[in-house]
Amino acid sequence: MAEENIDEIIQEILSEEKKVDEGKEEDLLPSEELYECPVCHHQVSEEAQFCPYCFAVFDENVDYKMLIETLIKKLKFLVPIANQLNVPKENVNLHIKEAKKYAAKEDYPSGYAHLHDAYFYLIKSVVERFSQELEKYEIMMGMNNEIRELYGKASGYLDEWDLENFITVFGQLKEKASELSKDLREYLEKLEEVENALAIARKFGIDTNKASNVVDTAKDIADDKKYSDAIKVLDEALTPIKDEIENAMGSFLTLVKEEVMRATYSGKGSAKKIIRLVREMKIYWDEGNLVKVLEKMDEISKEMSK
Ligand SMILES: [Zn+2]
Incomplete structure (x- = not known):
């Protein structure tokens, strides 16, 4: 007040x-x-x-x-x-x-x-x-305090027919709003990516409970419209199950190796593709990008079942 x-x-x-x-x-x-x-x-x-x-x-x-x-x-x-x-x-x-x-x-x-x-x-x-x-x-006013404040100011200037100040403040409001909607979009994309990765992890028999808890925390943060904070939490969602992913990856790669050797021996072209995917997976593993690692495991497994 x-x-x-x-x-x-x-x-x-x-x-x-x-x-x-x-x-x-x-x-x-x-x-x-x-x-x-x-x-x-x-x-x-x-x-x-x-x-x-x-x-x-x-x-x-x-x-x-x-x-x-x-x-x-x-x-x-x-x-x-x-x-x-x-x-x-x-x-x-x-x-x-x-x-x-x-x-x-x-x-x-x-x-x-x-x-x-x-x-x-x-x-x-x-x-x-x-x-x-x-x-x-108006719909974005609930998204954060800054937006609410700028909206109030802009509407005050408009009531006073003070266009000069209105235009300045409205410009700031629009900029802030587009920043926020960018964060929201990014959050939703990230959430989809992580949830997809967790589904893949479960296919490989990985217990994803610890990661799911982190995703729930991110969702709570997003409910408070703090999208960029929620994104940061999602970025680390798979970290608590890193060891489990590593174990699953280890046994999976043993299978992959056998398949590649068999495919190479029988002259099948898929070996090359699998090798390329494994190489990509390795890069993501080195980067610590567990979401992409799981995506690659899924791709490799699909390639092998062809
Ligand atoms: Zn008048």
Whole structure:
């Protein structure tokens, strides 16, 4: 909770800076009463001449020329984003053209009205599109704290129509999410590999109980979404039955040797293939990759029963 409050406070400070940038700091002191903007429903100062979010005008004495300049700046930032998101442009270009015409005639209120329409339409569309994008990541919130935190921040920035900060945080969120889904994929692949290896081990009469216990531990860790830790545990799943595998491999290789000699003697081509597989198995054994050792034993045994 405390952290959330800090985020809120930072957010408030940042939005104050934005207002300072817009040159209206005297209208928006934090001590003032707030009320809801009737156009965009953000909380704004009671004494504000215009809404700092949607730029709706509350006081006709506002400096329209300044508002036009501000809106142009905002649109310059917004239009490329809208393009990227394939937001339909509707009448945006027309409004900008009209605004220029009125501004040239020094009819700033009419110029402002067109720019405001263009801006309000675009910002609403972009925020809506980003909300949909963000929602896709809601499902990943349970995966880890960092994701949850970034999601909360991103959605806060979006509520404030603070696109600059939203884009930064959303980028971090997407990166984190793809890292996590990579870990999840890797974990599932590894789990399948290890479980397959254990099935092979059982075919060779190896007692796999100790290894299965390790796999269960890895599954528990994965249930807590700690996939990279679970992968590390799986990497060592076969270590407790290394001696058993070695024994089984020893007696199996005796059989293999007999078969190879017999095959060579009768001129069968399979001897060559078996020898190649044994060589590969040896490399994995030297590396300590017990999963691959078992896979190779399985391959050799299949080759021999052909
Ligand atoms: Zn507003």
